Amino acid sequence: MTTKLFGEPIARREDARLIVGKGRYLDDIGHGALGVAFVRSPHANARILDIDVSAAVEVAGVHAIYSYEDLDGAMAQPLPVLIPHPSLTAPRTGYPLANGSVSHVGEPIVMVVADDRYLAEDAAERIVVDYEFRTPVVGVEAAERADSAVHEDIPDNVAARLVQEFGDVDAALLQAPHTVSFTQTIERSASMPLEGKGVHARWDAVDESLRVYTSTQTSTSVRAAIATKLDLSLDRVEVIAPDVGGGFGVKIVHPWPEELLIPWAAIRLGREVKWAEDRREHFVSSAHERGQLQRITAGYDDEGRLLALDAHILHDHGAYTPYGIVVPIITSTQLLGPYRLANYRCQVDSVYTNTVIVTPYRGAGRPQGCFAMERTMDRVADDLGLDRAAVREINLIRADEFPWDNHLIFQDGRPLIYDSGDYPSMLDKLRDLVGWEGFEARRSAAAADGRWLGIGMALYVEGTGVGPYEGGHVQVLPSGKVLVSTGLTSQGQGHETAFAQIVAEELGVPIEDIEVHTGDTRRFAYAVGTFASRAAVMSGNAVALAARAVREKALRIAAEVLEVDAADLDIVDGVVGVRGDPGAVLPLSSVAVLSNPLRYAFDEASRAATQFARFASDDQPPVADDDEPGLEGRDYYSPVRSTFASGAHAVIVEVDPGTCAVTIEKYAVVHDCGRLINPRIVEGQIHGGVAQGVGGALYEVMAYDETGQLQNASFMDFLMPYVSEVPQRIDIGHQETPSPLNPLGIKGAGEAGVIPGSAAIAAALEDALGIRITSMPLGPSQIYDLIRAAQDGTAEMTLNSARRSQEEST
Amino acid sequence: MKPPAFGYAAPRSVEEALAVLADLGHDGKVLAGGQSLIPLLSMRLTAPHTLVDINRIPGLADVTVAEDGSVIVGALVRHAELLAHAQAFEALPLLRRATSNVAHATVRNRGTTCGSVAHADPSGEMTAILAITGGSVQIAAAGRRTRDVGAREFFLGPLESCLGPGELAVSVRFGAPAPRSGSAFLELARRQGDYAMCGVAVTVTLDDSAEVTTVRAAYLSVGPVPDVHDLTAPVAGQRYSTADWRAAGELAASLVEPEGDLHASADYRRRLVSVLTERALPLAAADAVARTQVAA
């Protein structure tokens, strides 16, 4: 019997290899390659007057020094705007190497190629660039004031003004029995994968072909970009994502300047060339996300029913918009969460600042949307003196109301329609899991001991599995080995395990026989990429469909050989057998041999299989018109629209009244991503997401000073949580509402864990301190400032804290 | 983040090391565990001409408890070794209490205690411990007798010690605790293992009737060098179990001049000085009672 695999918490098959150091990351490739270093702008906003490389060319071992003037053809054009949008009225991108001006610290200006990276850095240090300074724009409020401009021809600094709207917000706000208005901010952070970006390129002059390894989330699209920009035929370019040490969004942006420059230099120099980004480069020349200022007005009735929501958001887009306005679109749509709302308007002004570009980081605008909506719920509850969970409950979409149409357009250009879910039961589970009901008593008891406890919750809905498509290929070799391939890439998600589980179950083969390959354009040329919690939904369904095709063919061939009806056949443990007839069996490996009429018997297995071969009829070709040799299948999955996962987090924090240090006492998660392929992998995704959520809520800031210098561009001062800062235990409850949109009924799980972190922790801190929290993240030094401000009356207290002190005094 | 080219010497004895260092003068730089020096090289914040790697010198890796109870730590003793050293802990518990807060296991496995002191980072735990224990550094140079320099004279400023060109710190000596004294160490870092936003090492000495005679404290990350402050006045003569530790904490806060940075404002640091002191002192007093069997 094949053991059931879909839905089982089996251990990840890739981990042993990665943990013992057998991974093959970008910098493990090409030890003989020339090394590269870049001269990057030390200024946030400047014109380049002169570049003097004379001292650098003297350095022994230098092969080439390139600046914008050396770029030719399409390489001299601006980098592409990947995802245009009608609201993105003033898009702007940089060049592979700066063309006359720089708009953020870290922008590449000169590329040095030398025997190795050490020498390249020696030479880069000797290059002198002359600048004419311009006033840098740092922070969204400075951008909005527009006293100075990031790009001279965009004087208002507005890249895009996106309005999402339904109902009549103004009228509804006027009529609403209660309204609240507030402003809040959320800081920048970044994907910060442990492995930075990196590119290795090798040009074969005889074959006239280029092989590029890049630490990317999309090898197929990098391939197309390179072919276009370097004027090569697509078939001359292959791009491979080796093991990738994390992506979290930053590696879906493409082509990065280096992804073009490294192959370009490899061709010009006829040498292998490699660049592996270092941490400092990653901080100032990759991408950040999150930074927003939100001005919110909400109208609601006496019971806390939300009647209207008006959000005006300033979104910090950094210096350029290569990835379009995906993050603002997601914020403005996913802000709605699991709630019913009749009147909504969200205007996002996406503004330029002289800082690193802003592109999706795990969550991709959802944490901000969730922060807006969930903090609104907390305000409503506080204003009315209602339980925060009860206010959420009364606003939830009910389980019998799916599909739920939000009347907006989502990031995939398709209607924002929630396909399935059960939000009320999710909330019930969460209350149980965290101990919501008994908490007031716990709080008072702790307060009597001088300990400050607080609880908070946040709910979200996450659109996952955006199209347009992903493909899968499944092939059974005559050896019995099953090759599975899909074009999207892996950055640690456990695809080797999850996709194998799907194929093992669909095909009826032992998982040990399955080998999964991803992100290699030699194996699969059509793909979109791994982002937006889409890999399991998209490629998971695609490999399932491909496996079904293989199964069908295998049964057809076996039915002929065994002279039975295909409907009576089943595949168990890699062997085709007749149901109820243990004698009539044919291993899949033999079927694979039989599937190819060219049967050179190179080995015993093939020889054995040929005994089953029947002579084809003299009137028929060996391969029938509608058939192909080989036991393989290829199929694509293309969804009509995204599928919507959901979840709810609750957290209990303790604040030390003396040191203001925050500890997370309990963290509870209820999670619904439809049918689970592997609960263990999903839990791992949640753990990682919660860790990043905690990072965003309590630790991570991009400390730009007013001149646009990033003051904490190292792991010493940019505080990603260590394992010691992440809750040691995360209580997870699963809920499964299958998606009706795809064959496997699954929804994405990749980003979920990070989305509600800042909202839930802000709520818990507010509850613990009794002081209004309007800005995240908060470290102990900021909490100390808040407490002192509350003492001298300059910080706003929650109404609830006043109610509590009243209760105590009566 | 790759260092520029540098020369490398790996002497096999202290004499050879001193000769090489003397030869190189300003061009030489001692390499011990490399946990502070290598990052500085990689970030090109320093570019010494030649590294003098002392890791192959025998005889520098010993921890010795002297008869007077002081603990002498050789130049190649790693933080991890000192942390695990039972006699050192028994003689001077403050050592382990502080060392366990130095970075993480991987850094402690390589970084040396002596190197930490030589590096003279006022955020480093061992600088404060050297100061509060009245310790000293044994400094050798070619053609000269080894000199013994007390903490006060050793630390000149942030990342600045009195070690000159050609000099090697062969060991550091942490002074023995006073009779009837106890100690405690507390710090708060943004993340566990980070350099502290503020840390405090305290000693409390009691008399035979468990009344406070002396209170001293040294701080991390609140000044250019690890000053030792006398906090006795507000609690002198008070019984250890009911002493006004809060007043001592407040006194401490009034004595320090912290600076703010990205992670902690100056005001917040001052607050931590007061809170951590107030919390550490009763622990130290209890330690004094437990260790020395003063009549409690």
Ligand SMILES: Cc1cc2nc3c(=O)[nH]c(=O)nc-3n(C[C@H](O)[C@H](O)[C@H](O)COP(=O)(O)OP(=O)(O)OC[C@H]3O[C@@H](n4cnc5c(N)ncnc54)[C@H](O)[C@@H]3O)c2cc1C
């Ligand atoms: C991630 C990380 C976190 C850290 N966190 C902390 C922390 O929380 N607290 C803390 O205190 N430290 C911390 N450190 C620093 C660590 O303690 C270092 O080990 C220590 O500062 C230096 O010791 P070392 O042996 O590595 O010295 P090296 O890096 O080899 O040298 C440091 C300096 O001291 C000089 N030097 C070293 N030994 C001698 C000697 N015998 N004679 C003369 N000069 C000498 C060197 O020339 C150099 O200038 C951290 C380091 C890292 C990488």
